Amino acid sequence: MCGIVGYIGNNAVEEVLLDGLKNLEYRGYDSAGVALNDNGSIDVFRAEGKLNNLYDVLAGVRARVHHSGQGIGHIRWATHGGATLDNAHPHKSNDGKLALVHNGIIENFETLKAQLQQKGYHFFSQTDTETAVHLIDDEYKQCGSLEAAVIRAVNQLKGAFAFCIMHQNEPDKIIAVRKNAPLIVGLGHDENFIASDIPALVGKAEKIIYLDDNELAIVRQNDVTVKNFNGQVISKRAEPLSLEPEAISKRGYKHFMLKEINEQPDIIRGQLALRLPDVNRPVVLEGINPAVLTAGIRRVEIIACGTSLHAAAVARYVMESLCRIPVSVEAASEYIYQPHLTDAQTLVVGISQSGETADTLTALKQARAAGARILALTNREDSSIVRCADMVLPLKAGIEVSVAATKSYTAQLMSLYLLALSIAEAGKTLPAEEILSLKRELLQIPAKLEEILSNSGEIQQCALKFSSFKNFVFMARGVNLASALEGALKLKEISYINANGYAAGELKHGPIALLDEHMPVVAVLIPGSQTYDKMLSNCEEVYARKARLIAVSPVEDLRQKAMFDTVLLIPHCREIFSPLLVNIPLQLLAYYIADNLGREVDQPRNLAKSVTVE
Ligand code: M6R
Numbered sequence: 001m002c003g004i005v006g007y008i009g010n011n012a013v014e015e016v017l018l019d020g021l022k023n024l025e026y027r028g029y030d031s032a033g034v035a036l037n038d039n040g041s042i043d044v045f046r047a048e049g050k051l052n053n054l055y056d057v058l059a060g061v062r063a064r065v066h067h068s069g070q071g072i073g074h075i076r077w078a079t080h081g082g083a084t085l086d087n088a089h090p091h092k093s094n095d096g097k098l099a100l101v102h103n104g105i106i107e108n109f110e111t112l113k114a115q116l117q118q119k120g121y122h123f124f125s126q127t128d129t130e131t132a133v134h135l136i137d138d139e140y141k142q143c144g145s146l147e148a149a150v151i152r153a154v155n156q157l158k159g160a161f162a163f164c165i166m167h168q169n170e171p172d173k174i175i176a177v178r179k180n181a182p183l184i185v186g187l188g189h190d191e192n193f194i195a196s197d198i199p200a201l202v203g204k205a206e207k208i209i210y211l212d213d214n215e216l217a218i219v220r221q222n223d224v225t226v227k228n229f230n231g232q233v234i235s236k237r238a239e240p241l242s243l244e245p246e247a248i249s250k251r252g253y254k255h256f257m258l259k260e261i262n263e264q265p266d267i268i269r270g271q272l273a274l275r276l277p278d279v280n281r282p283v284v285l286e287g288i289n290p291a292v293l294t295a296g297i298r299r300v301e302i303i304a305c306g307t308s309l310h311a312a313a314v315a316r317y318v319m320e321s322l323c324r325i326p327v328s329v330e331a332a333s334e335y336i337y338q339p340h341l342t343d344a345q346t347l348v349v350g351i352s353q354s355g356e357t358a359d360t361l362t363a364l365k366q367a368r369a370a371g372a373r374i375l376a377l378t379n380r381e382d383s384s385i386v387r388c389a390d391m392v393l394p395l396k397a398g399i400e401v402s403v404a405a406t407k408s409y410t411a412q413l414m415s416l417y418l419l420a421l422s423i424a425e426a427g428k429t430l431p432a433e434e435i436l437s438l439k440r441e442l443l444q445i446p447a448k449l450e451e452i453l454s455n456s457g458e459i460q461q462c463a464l465k466f467s468s469f470k471n472f473v474f475m476a477r478g479v480n481l482a483s484a485l486e487g488a489l490k491l492k493e494i495s496y497i498n499a500n501g502y503a504a505g506e507l508k509h510g511p512i513a514l515l516d517e518h519m520p521v522v523a524v525l526i527p528g529s530q531t532y533d534k535m536l537s538n539c540e541e542v543y544a545r546k547a548r549l550i551a552v553s554p555v556e557d558l559r560q561k562a563m564f565d566t567v568l569l570i571p572h573c574r575e576i577f578s579p580l581l582v583n584i585p586l587q588l589l590a591y592y593i594a595d596n597l598g599r600e601v602d603q604p605r606n607l608a609k610s611v612t613v614e
Helices: 013-022 051-059 109-118 129-143 146-154 256-262 264-275 290-294 306-323 358-369 384-388 407-427 432-443 445-454 456-466 478-495 504-509 532-544 556-560 575-596
Strands: 003-009 031-038 041-048 070-076 098-106 159-167 174-179 184-187 191-195 207-210 215-220 223-228 299-304 327-331 346-352 373-378 391-394 471-476 498-503 521-524 549-553 564-569
Touching: 003 013, 003 098, 003 159, 003 174, 003 215, 013 031, 013 051, 013 070, 013 191, 031 051, 031 098, 041 051, 041 098, 070 098, 070 159, 098 129, 109 129, 129 146, 129 159, 146 159, 146 174, 146 215, 184 223, 191 215, 256 264, 256 575, 264 407, 264 445, 290 407, 299 306, 299 358, 306 327, 306 346, 306 407, 306 478, 306 575, 346 358, 346 384, 346 407, 358 373, 358 384, 373 384, 373 407, 407 432, 407 575, 432 445, 432 575, 445 456, 445 575, 456 564, 456 575, 471 478, 471 504, 471 532, 478 498, 478 521, 478 575, 498 504, 504 532, 521 532, 521 575, 532 549, 549 575, 556 564
Parallel strands: 299 327, 299 346, 346 373, 373 391, 471 498, 471 521, 521 549, 549 564
Antiparallel strands: 003 070, 003 191, 031 041, 031 070, 098 159, 159 174, 174 215, 184 191, 184 207, 215 223
């Protein structure tokens, strides 16, 4: 949610900033801008919409701006104020000497704004950010030092903020500030960088300093000093940046989403090699001892948002079945504001691909304060969620660039299956031979994922046939209810088609009124499930209302039934693991429909990959 970058060094600052912003575009695309220290004065260039528009703006003035050695940049996901040029960052002080970019929300901006207006400051945007600019400027005018002014100002701000700040009178530095919004400092040779996230620094910085909340970094070309909000120096460790540029490239695919969907078999194979190297030995969960994890625990709460919440719903079914422990699932944004029973006997599992989702972080902090033990599942071992947790189970999916979560979901599911198996093994809640058989079945999953991906032509055909429909229903039962919800989320977020997931048994309690020949219904039918026959009956009910049915199922014979328009085949597997397989055709269906419609698949409107505001 907004991406910020900063650079100080001898290379062409404009290029470095634009390159960094390009790799952060998944964080927002409402506007983009850079501020460059151009021979003693600060020039700001901004554009509405995507980063490409900023390239165009800069192309017109390129001759003027290539020589600077200090600059900051921003891509915006609008919170306060529309996606307009006036609201685009960087924002400047009234005298034009100070420029700032911001990610987060300043909660007390209205009070501060009124005070600053009384002092004569003029505001030119509807943003909360401009308040920070004028507040720092006001302090600067009193104390004459950018660092001191920033420290004074940040102590007056409430909310979440990551800033990069530069001042014309102090061209030797950029100040980076972090409170409840991610920010890292990249170290290079005779140059230093600042960014919201690692992709902006790949191929540039050699080492990284992770700022913690309530810290600021004074970043010079050859020196970085980190201080707390009291001005005391803090010693920080710089860690190597090992990610290769290849990790954030499309590798020949048309979109990141398609590349990431196709990476899933290898990701799962990698997890299994690491965590299940020998079916006759217990599951290995990097440093997590399941007996210690669950000692004294009476219940589990799983907290997440969006796609991660759907992984949580699968996990509830799986943990209750395999581990015989009560599990509740909460959307983080709801957990925060409702009474809950979290206590020292509760294991709270927080799931977040990015590890930066503000709602999830706040909920986990609350749960921790209530005495719960916290396990975090995340794809970003360097993210904030790690600092909220007692234990961390990494997803090992590699950087996910497309805004729509795909490979991280599959990686979450596999991590949760292995977690549940590990707890079941330690607690002996299942017979040993049953655990062995489950493990053996899990080892077959990567090949089955490959089989689905190699037959994607059928899914493309289906997408072609159904791309013009304006509404979809997804229905399933049991462990695949989450698959229906996730399939619908994927379709709506990247194609903008209205799609809703339902428990198939609930259809007749209201949603069936929606059905007619204009409403395709995607149904998940898994044989061997106790609800298979019920699902078939539900499909009959749908067919009777003239809705066209798309089945996702391993049952080839369904193709003989007149009621199914299309059957997307998946390999056979136990129902409990079937969400891993069902998910792939649903991801591809959404992808191909969105692509047929010419949507911006990797950057759907109004969304951002990392939702760092509550
Ligand atoms: O990084 P997180 O897993 O915490 O993100 C949660 C949701 O914001 C995310 O899953 C979102 O729903 C995606 N756009 C889904 O594709």
